[in-house]
Amino acid sequence: MNAPSSSAPRRGFVTPLQWWRRWWRGLSPSRQDRLVSIGPLLSVLLFLAAIVAALTYFTLEEADREQEAVTRDVEYAQQRLRLRLIERQEQLMRIARDISNLDIEEMEFNFQAETLVVQYPELLAITWLNARREVVTAYASPSAPEALNRPSGQTLPADTADGLFELVRDLRQPLYSRPQSIDGREKTVVLLVPLNEQGRFSGAVMAEYSIDGLLRFGVPTEVMARYAVALLDEQQQVLAGSVHVPQATGLRRLPWAAKPHRYAMPVAPIGNSLIIQAVGYRTSRDSMGEAFFWVVGALSALTVWMLLANLRHSRRRLQAQRALQVETNFRRAMENSMLTGMRALDMQGRITYVNPAFCSMTGWTEEDLIGAVAPFPYWPESDIDTLSARLEDELHGRTTPGGFEVPVKRKNGSIFYARMYVSPLIDGQGKQTGWMTSMTDITEPKRIREELTASYERFTTVLDSLDEAISVAPLSSAELLFANRMYQTWFGSSGRGHRKLVELSSSLPASPLSTDNQDQVDVLAGLPTDALFEAAADSAEVYVPELHKWLEVRTRYLTWVDGRLAQMVIATDITVRRQAEEQAALQQERAEAASRLITMGEMASSVAHELNQPLTAISNYSSGMISRLKRQQITPEELLGALEKTARQAQRAGQIIQRIRAFVKRSEPNPTLSDVAQMVNNATELADIELRRHMIRLNTYVAARLPKLMVDPILIEQVLINLLKNAGEAIVQAQRPSTQRHVELTVTPRKIEGNDAVEFTVKDTGLGIPPEKLERIYEAFYSTKAEGMGIGLKLCRSIVESHHGRLQARNLYNGTEITGCEFSFWIPVSTVVNT
Structure with missing residues (x-):
């Protein structure tokens, strides 16, 4: 028996083609039509995506090469600037070293400074300062601003170069300042080199660079020719040069090619306060590539539009077939899910339609209600006359927009209350065919409203029984929203008393917020500042002359029941407490005076001993002068000296007595x-x-x-x-x-x-x-x-x-x-x- 051929498919093995055929035949005809229509559309979209991906890749690769060139040239320009600054810094450090070693004087300094300024145009001025920021001598370029021509002996302000002088004095090393402006026009950078005379700071050599000169003479010309080069400060403000912004055209308008080629880095050794930036110029334009892209894009868009139009045309038949079924299912689902009862009447008052919710609310079936006329089965017998008049008004269109409340009887005989809203039924020709009524069960809301009314009465009863005046008024309005009985007793029923209390409390000086009441500030968070009162204190004690009372006024902001922002004021009578505080303050003052008297009483013997010394000296001086005057043994000079000593002792005794008298004297604080x-x-x-x-x-x-x-x-x-x-x-x-x-x-x-x-x-x-x-x-x-x-x-x-x-x-x-x-x-x- 021959062996089976190796090329024949094995039993039970399904090839991809067979699997595809089985899957395709298992689809419905409508889905097959949809996939057949979507296939060409996907092919066109994939082709367009491939073209866009290729163009994107080549555009980004070109942008990377240009960006690398910008980065390389900016680093080269920054290196040139750095070397130029370091050379000038070393020359200035040699001059500073010669000054510290007393090898040069003012004339030699001026000669060397002039040589540097003439040789290097970016240098505007070189100044020799002593340790007190006084100008020893200085040389400025003829093109420098007038402010840099500093005479000898002038003291520079402490804020010169952002206070760099003190920092150089502390660090004893050369430092650069941030860019600064002279007369609002010239932008400069200051270099300070310290002078160390035998280890002691003796001043500094100050060199002022023109930022515009650094750009013109420090940046290579080949870089300036290829790019828009500018020197910026740390806030990205242009100090010198210009910033070029390339215009996006053609393919440059695409998102992946919209970013211009630029690079920026700080200038050493100045640091981050001076940044060099270069922006590339647009040098060429790929017209053929742009034209190819737009032609392919237009053809692809046209093909997609034609495929979509064909697909839309084929779907219209299915949509027309399903529209009625979808609408019917939607209407039925809506009717079954609604909790609001719906009832339709014709022009004669006969029920033509009820939804399941209406039947569920009343307990009557659709068969019981369709075709029924007044009186309807769900009308209570005691209210038939009232409901008949209401139905007559409904059929003639005499209904209120807010609806009306009616009692409804369930099939089991129980009664509930409902609110009904009526609107006309209009057919497709614009003719009215009846009335549609919606019914909502308001039994529970009515019960809640009655309980709220009772709760409000209890609330007002409690507030009226308080000994405090409570009032609520909207912000920036004289309207009074609420006032309890005590407020009405004091101020009447108008809002003037509320406004007066707020004005009195706001006129008092506001106390600074402590850490204990920081949370109270959050009460005002989110409130409109243009509507708030100027009253900043939450609690204040004020005197009301009309009532002859001291009141403690507390304020609070709240949202009223209608959503308006309102202010509540609570006023408490504290007249008795204020009187008690005044009496306590008086007793405190008396206690302080008594304490001082007791202290002086305990110190009486010491004070008497202290007074006895000057009094004894006065007596001795007086007795001595009398005795010598009687014997005529005293000269006028000796008499004058003795009298002066006597006067000093009397003044000393008087000062002691005056100090004691001032200490024990009772007075108001x-x-x-x-x-x-x-x-x-x-x-x-x-x-x-x-x-x-x-x-x-x-x-x-x-x-x-x-x-x-x-x-x-x-x-x-x-x-x-x-x-x-x-x-x-x-x-x-x-x-x-x-x-x-x-x-x-x-x-x-x-x-x-x-x-x-x-x-x-x-x-x-x-x-x-x-x-x-x-x-x-x-x-x-x-x-x-x-x-x-x-x-x-x-x-x-x-x-x-x-x-x-x-x-x-x-x-x-x-x-x-x-x-x-x-x-x-x-x-x-x-x-x-x-x-």
Whole structure:
């Protein structure tokens, strides 16, 4: 038996051609027609894509070659500029070295500078500066601007060359400045070379380059001929040259060929502040390639258009056949998916159509309703007369656009409420054939509306029972949207009271925002700024003369129920609280005056001893002069000297008494711009009397040039005297030896929470404060001393906090042993005055 031929297909193996035939025969005729029509279209599109790909490849390859040429030429031009700048820099460094070695003087410097400026046109001027930025000598090109002709002795401003002089002085190396303008016309770059005389900075040699000259004489002419070359700054602003923008024509208009050939790089050693850029010129145009592309494209587009027209014509038959079926299915699907009931009446009031939703809402079937006339089965018996009149109006077109509400009876006898909307039915000839009515179940919305009405009544009842006046008004309008009973009692039913409260609160100075209420600013985010009130404070206390009341006014922006932006104002009567605060302030003032009197009473013996010295000296001087005058043993010069000493002792006693009188005098707090050093001197003059009596040294350090503080100087002096007095008593109580009996007062500026402040620190060498009592020392009538009254530190803390400062105390340790105590407080600088 012969073996089967190897060329015959094996059983069960399907060739690609057989698979293609089976797949094609399995398609429907309509799909076969569609694929036959799409095949030629795909072939034409593939052909056009191949042509476009080829043109794109060759165009991009040419663009890459041109871009590489631009890059290479720009790097060559930058290298030439770099070498030219480095040569000038080395020549200037040689001149600077000769100046530092005292090898050349002004005349020789001018000769060498003139030689460089004449030889290299890009150099505009060369200037010799000393360490104080004064011009020793200078030479400028005849073509340089007048501003570069600097006379000897002229001091250059500190901002010359963007402050480069100080940087060169610190780094001791040559530096270039950013490009700058002279008289608004000439663009220059400044090179500063430092002068080091025996390791000490003695000035600099300043060379000023013309950027336009660098471009003209530093860039090779062959590069300037091929490209549009320009020097730019770091903001891409043109300093010299021009920027060429090639016009896109022909194939250049295509997306892959639209980018011009350009390259830019920084100029060394100046850096990124000076950039050289070159843009290529258009030198040729491939007309044959462009014509070939457009011819192929036009023919391909024409072929595609013809194939599409044929395909569209063949599809119209299928579309016409399916249109009716699609429309029918769509209408049926829409009717079955709608939740709104639809009912159609003819001109005589007979039901001609109901959709499934209408049947589902009423419980009646389509057979029960089609052809029915009034009274309809879904009409409640008690409302037949009303519904009949409504139907008569509906058939005659007397309906409202907003619809009407009717009761509807279900088949099971239950009642629900619906809203019906009526529109005429028009046929294809424009003739009315009936009325179409849509019905929506509003039982649940009606229930919700009734509950909202009841909720609103409860809401207004609660607001009317409040002791606060609440009002809501739209922005920039006198209309009043809401006002509770208290508002109407105070201001009536108009919006004038609302506007008055807003104006009173906005007229108060706005307090700066702290970190605690930053989130409140976000409440205003997104609001239109042109409609907001000028009121910036969310809460303010105002006085209303018509009511004879103090009111706390709080404002808030909200969106009203109709979508308008509105402002709510809540006014609370705080008259009683303000009266209590005024009474508390009066009691505080009396307590401060009493504390000063108590302090002076405790220091009475020291003050009397201090006064006794000048009074005794006055008595001795007077007795001596009387005795010598009686014996005529004194000359006029000796008498004058004795009288001057007597006057000085009297002035000293008077100053002590005046200082005590000013300290204990009761007066209203009067914040003024006060000198810190003067306050410290006044306080230490009184406190030192008590400290010297107990043999305690007072060391005072006050920083120089402290700003003035907006404070009441007497109150700050009271705080300092109390702290110094307490420090001295702590040292006496600790029974320290004489070497450890000292108090330190330090006054220095500080930065606290980002704000300027002045800190006062009092350190003693006493036993400190027991740690368990450290938190209670500021309580009223609490004292760590047996005879203390417990009001000194309480008043000190109140005084400091009234000046927006803070008072704190801490123990000083040497290991675990307490070696003293430190009280410190700071006052913020509200106003700085240069003295």
